[in-house]
Amino acid sequence: MLLDGQDPASIATAARTLAAGELVAMPTETVYGLGARADQDDAVAKIFAAKGRPADHPLIVHVLDAQDAARFTAGGALPEPARKLMAAFWPGPMTVIVPRAPGMAAAAAGGQDSVGLRCPAHPVARALLREARALGVIGVAAPSANRFGRVSPTQARHVVDEFEPGLVVLDGGDCEVGIESSIVDCSRGRPVLLRPGVLTPAQIEAALGEPLQAPDASAPRASGTLAAHYAPRAVVRLVETQAIAELSGAKQSSPTLAVYSRTAAPAGLALARRMPEDARAAAHELFAVLRDLDAAGAGEIWIERPPAGDAWDGVRDRLSRAAAAFPANDEEDEDGDR
Numbered sequence: 001m002l003l004d005g006q007d008p009a010s011i012a013t014a015a016r017t018l019a020a021g022e023l024v025a026m027p028t029e030t031v032y033g034l035g036a037r038a039d040q041d042d043a044v045a046k047i048f049a050a051k052g053r054p055a056d057h058p059l060i061v062h063v064l065d066a067q068d069a070a071r072f073t074a075g076g077a078l079p080e081p082a083r084k085l086m087a088a089f090w091p092g093p094m095t096v097i098v099p100r101a102p103g104m105a106a107a108a109a110g111g112q113d114s115v116g117l118r119c120p121a122h123p124v125a126r127a128l129l130r131e132a133r134a135l136g137v138i139g140v141a142a143p144s145a146n147r148f149g150r151v152s153p154t155q156a157r158h159v160v161d162e163f164e165p166g167l168v169v170l171d172g173g174d175c176e177v178g179i180e181s182s183i184v185d186c187s188r189g190r191p192v193l194l195r196p197g198v199l200t201p202a203q204i205e206a207a208l209g210e211p212l213q214a215p216d217a218s219a220p221r222a223s224g225t226l227a228a229h230y231a232p233r234a235v236v237r238l239v240e241t242q243a244i245a246e247l248s249g250a251k252q253s254s255p256t257l258a259v260y261s262r263t264a265a266p267a268g269l270a271l272a273r274r275m276p277e278d279a280r281a282a283a284h285e286l287f288a289v290l291r292d293l294d295a296a297g298a299g300e301i302w303i304e305r306p307p308a309g310d311a312w313d314g315v316r317d318r319l320s321r322a323a324a325a326f327p328a329n330d331e332e333d334e335d336g337d338r
Contacts, residue, residue, distance in 0.1 A: 002160060005124035005172040015131035017168050018043075018140060023050060025145040025159045026128050027172030028120040030093050030180050030197070031152040031287065032159050033062065033142030037132070038072070041107035044141050048107075050163065053148040058110035059141040060095050060118050060181070060223050064129040068138050069117045074099035081208055082117075082186035088207035091121035093181040093197050097220055108141035114187040114220045124172035143223055144180065145169075149325065151232050151290050154178050158291060178284035179314050183222045184212070194222040196313035198283050230318045231325035232290045234258065234298040238305050238323045247302075256299030260289055263304055271298050279311040286315060290322070 003010035005027060014024045021043040024035050034050060036043040038061045048055050063069045066086050070076045078086070082096040100106075100115040109115045117139075120126065129140060144152040145159045153159045156171035182197035184204065193201060193212045205211055224230075234256075244263045258271035265272035273289050276282045293301055303319055306312040 001166065002156060002169050002171055005170040010170060011127045011131050014128055014168055014170050015135055018132045018137050019135040023047065023167060025167060025169040026125050026142065027122050027170060027175060028125045029122045029175060030177045031154055031175055032145040032156065034145035035062070035140040035142035037137045038105045038108045038139040038141040044107040047141060047143065051143065051148045053143065056110045058112060058116060058221055058223060059108045059143045060116040061105055061108055061139040061141050062118050062120055062125065062129065063139045064126065064133055065119060066090070071138055072101055072104050072115055072117060074101050079186045081191040084208055085184060085204070089199065090119040091126065093177050094118065094199060095181045095183040097183065097185040097187050097222065099187050105139065105141065110221060112220050116183060116222060118181055122172055124170055128170065149229055149231060151230055152180065152287050154287050176284065178286055179318055180224050185219055187220060192219055194219060195225055196317050198280055198314050200310040202310060227321065228325040229321040231322045232294040232301065234294055235300045235326045236323045237300065237302050238319055239302050241304055244302065244304055256297060258293040258298035258301045260301060261304035271296055275304060279315060282315050286318060
């Protein structure tokens with residue numbers, strides 16, 4: 001059931017659906033999320049079932065403000081690094097992991113004693129959270145609204161294509177950011193970057209006033225950090241710039257080969273898209289491009305490796321995990337000679 005996210009009646013319908021323990025797909029500035037009220041484990045279980053997602057792979061809880069975030073935090077006391085990041089980047093594409101309050105969002109946390117919290121900036125998401133809070137829903141657990149491991153949705157039609165009819169989907173237009181939020185673990189004292197997004201490490205460290213630490217074996221599990229993730233149906237191969245320039249005539253004539261590159265693809269290649277030179281612009285369109293090439297019948301997608309630099313970390317992370325879904329890439333890409 002596709003609803004206009006600009007219509008207050010649609011927001012009210014979606015909020016009542018959440019309050020009743022059912023699922024709602026909602027737009028955020030990053031990607032569309034598949035949401036359920038975070039305080040009811042039975043409701044959250046429906047997310048795992050719909051996505052085919054392992055129940056121990058944690059979800060992010062979306063809240064309206066820091067006051068609601070504190071209700072999910074052990075002792076109601078947000079760690080200092082989390083408070084600094086929230087002050088700098090909320091509402092926005094920043095998730096903080098904090099110690100979880102006992103009895104709160106256990107299913108959403110994947111059984112861990114920590115929980116990821118985010119305050120989305122999208123006006124439709126905020127309107128829904130506000131309306132739902134008035135009905136007693138203080139947080140919405142919402143991973144990306146797609147089948148587990150597949151390409152995240154950045155348009156309402158992407159969500160509709162993923163799930164059976166009947167799911168309430170709020171249409172809020174194209175997602176502005178286009179890739180998922182940065183995730184910083186603030187649950188163990190020193191802040192640790194677990195997943196990059198469009199915010200650079202330098203921006204995050206400036207807000208923290210201290211350096212980020214590298215993940216280690218004791219880091220909590222976090223959304224979107226499995227080795228293979230974000231994969232289209234087509235095989236994804238990350239290749240060097242030279243490989244795009246040297247595409248043979250035989251490759252060009254293949255109707256199932258697609259190329260997504262900053263370098264101009266050879267003439268005659270039907271399935272080719274230019275990757276923006278700007279990292280944020282590339283992030284904005286990345287998942288939509290992968291879905292479009294899939295829909296066009298691509299069997300294999302060659303993607304030019306993103307350039308060096310922190311600004312590209314989020315795009316590089318998503319593409320590396322998409323390529324890792326196809327083990328044949330490992331040997332070919334290890335030395336960067338494809």
